[in-house]
């Protein structure tokens with residue numbers, strides 16, 4: 218494994234026509250991947266993919282924008298969480314971006330249930346955090362309070378988009394930060410990528426979303442994580458020989474793979 222995509226949705230219908238080929242394109246480049254669930258059905262699909270492929274691992278959970286559609290069935294998720302191919306709990310967290318999402322109270326309650334499950338099975342958290350407008354809608358600040366109080370396991374903040382100060386707070390609590398293809402075309406992540414320790418950064422695609430340059434306009438896929446990894450090295454001004462093995466190692470350590 219030369220690269221790892223620590224957050225993709227190869228389980229989604231977007232890959233129904235070419236899932237096998239997408240996996241092959243990863244193997245050609247030495248890309249391993251972690252497939253992330255967003256509800257019970259997608260979580261089951263993630264675990265099945267991980268059971269069938271030695272270079273795929275699963276993360277299971279109920280996405281914060283789905284908590285109004287599905288009740289978090291702790292026992293059903295626990296069964297998936299205990300599967301040896303499951304390496305984390307999520308994606309879970311807080312999404313204040315749109316008013317039609319569930320209330321903060323419900324989102325926080327379901328988030329805390331995910332944390333309880335992660336603590337129970339001793340597997341790391343995969344966090345999805347998205348703020349709304351204004352300090353009262355800062356999902357990063359609320360999450361720091363919640364994990365400080367409840368989490369006994371480390372984790373990753375997927376698609377990190379908080380401030381530099383918050384980045385350091387997460388790192389202090391043992392949370393890694395991962396970046397998507399957005400860093401290939403938006404420059405507002407550069408300062409954070411440069412300032413945090415190399416052993417706390419991870420690479421992801423969030424495929425089928427946020428396709429990196431030079432593939433923008435096409436569906437994203439996990440094989441494109443090579444672009445993200447190369448860009449992390451470029452932004453930091455470090456060589457690929459140093460950065461690529463670190464990105465794989467960081468994932469191996471956090472997820473025990």
Ligand SMILES: [Zn+2]
Nearest residue numbers: 224253308423
């Ligand atoms: Zn995702």
